[in-house]
Amino acid sequence: xxxxxxxxxxxxxxxxxxxxxxxxxxxxxxxxxxxxxxxxxxxxxxxxxxxxxxxxxxxxxxxxxxxxxxxxxxxxxxxxxxxxxxxxxxxxxxxxxxxxxxxxxxxxxxxxxxxxxxxxxxxxxxxxxx
Amino acid sequence: xxxxxxxxxxxxxxxxxxxxxxxxxxxxxxxxxxxxxxxxxxxxxxxxxxxxxxxxxxxxxxxxxxxxxxxxxxxxxxxxxxxxxxxxxxxxxxxxxxxxxxxxxxxxxxxxxxxxxxxxxxxxxxxxxxxxxxxxxxxxxxxxxxxx
Numbered sequence: 101x102x103x104x105x106x107x108x109x110x111x112x113x114x115x116x117x118x119x120x121x122x123x124x125x126x127x128x129x130x131x132x133x134x135x136x137x138x139x140x141x142x143x144x145x146x147x148x149x150x151x152x153x154x155x156x157x158x159x160x161x162x163x164x165x166x167x168x169x170x171x172x173x174x175x176x177x178x179x180x181x182x183x184x185x186x187x188x189x190x191x192x193x194x195x196x197x198x199x200x201x202x203x204x205x206x207x208x209x210x211x212x213x214x215x216x217x218x219x220x221x222x223x224x225x226x227x228x229x230x
Numbered sequence: 231x232x233x234x235x236x237x238x239x240x241x242x243x244x245x246x247x248x249x250x251x252x253x254x255x256x257x258x259x260x261x262x263x264x265x266x267x268x269x270x271x272x273x274x275x276x277x278x279x280x281x282x283x284x285x286x287x288x289x290x291x292x293x294x295x296x297x298x299x300x301x302x303x304x305x306x307x308x309x310x311x312x313x314x315x316x317x318x319x320x321x322x323x324x325x326x327x328x329x330x331x332x333x334x335x336x337x338x339x340x341x342x343x344x345x346x347x348x349x350x351x352x353x354x355x356x357x358x359x360x361x362x363x364x365x366x367x368x369x370x371x372x373x374x375x376x377x378x
Contacts, residue, residue, distance in 0.1 A: 126331035129316060134323055140316050142331050144273075144289040144358035167357065174278040174285060181274050181289055208291030208358015209316070 123163070123187035134222050136215035137196065138203045142214060143186045144208035151210065153203045158194070160201070192213075195220035237308030270331045273309070273360070275340065284346055284364045288338070292316070292331075298355065300362060302348040306363065310337035 111229060126141040139162075143151070146164030154161050165183035195217050202213045273290035288309050290298075297312040315333040318324050342364060350365035 121298075127326050127332075129331050130326070131317060132325045132327065133318065137327075140331060142291045142358075144291040146340075155312050167361065168276075168287060169356075169361070170278065171285065174280045176276070176277065176278050178277040181276055181287075191354045207293065208289075222313040 121183045121185070123185040124181075124183050125188045126162070126186045128188065136213060139190070139212040139214070140214070141210040142184075142208065143205070143210050145184070145207060146186065146205065146210070148150065148205055151203075151205055153201070153212065155198055155201070157187055158192045160192055160214075161187065161189045162212070164210070249311065271338060272313075272336045273338065275338060277340065283367055284342060286340060286362040286364070288360040288362070289358065290360050293355070293358070295355050298360065300353050300360075302342070302364070305342045305344065305346065305348070307340045307342055307364070308337065309336060309360065309362070310335070312336075
């Protein structure tokens with residue numbers, strides 16, 4: 101299963117979104133079952149309309165902007181989250197069916213489902229007795 | 231990384247804390263605030279202050295609101311709760327590649343300024359961010375005194 105390391109991550113280039121600040125890499129869980137790969141990503145403050153999931157060749161990118169309803173005259177006293185943007189990219193492998201990727205976001209957690217091509221799904225091969 | 235003693239907003243102590251926090255990324259072992267927590271604590275917290283309120287934002291995605299517990303006791307705001315693991319039960323057919331998202335019980339505490347009113351608190355959870363607004367005591371707010 102070591103070939104699955106192709107679903108590795110790479111740091112986003114800071115210039116990608118026209119800002120000097122490097123976007124934050126969201127923490128992810130990634131697991132694979134017989135039907136495909138599931139990615140869960142923590143993106144608090146990102147709603148559906150501020151989320152961008154895109155595919156360029158075999159590179160899957162997730163990007164989101166944090167929406168914080170701050171009162172306009174608020175003074176910041178303490179900030180552990182200082183960059184309001186998430187970005188992370190993954191490279192996919194060929195047996196994944198990129199046309200059927202599904203994405204949803206709920207309570208700031210993005211769920212991506214990347215199914216395998218039908219022919220790549222595990223099959224049991226019957227051994228014929230002669 | 232560590233929690234701020236809000237009772238001295240914008241003071242030299244706070245500025246030192248900020249420097250300490252920056253340094254701590256490269257230097258280990260410096261002493262921090264007594265309620266300080268390790269880098270990467272869950273949830274991350276931002277704090278702001280307006281004329282009438284102190285605003286605490288906790289970045290806590292994927293929480294069931296019924297598991298959230300927000301308390302204020304002796305000017306310490308405590309946010310605790312449970313984040314259920316979203317991973318499938320391990321078996322031979324499931325391969326896990328990354329498990330960076332924290333799960334289980336969490337708790338963080340923040341010292342509030344002396345002039346907050348612990349009875350006037352409003353907490354909302356939206357898109358994975360918990361926002362707690364604590365009103366400042368009316369008596370502690372700046373008042374204009376008419377000169378006779």
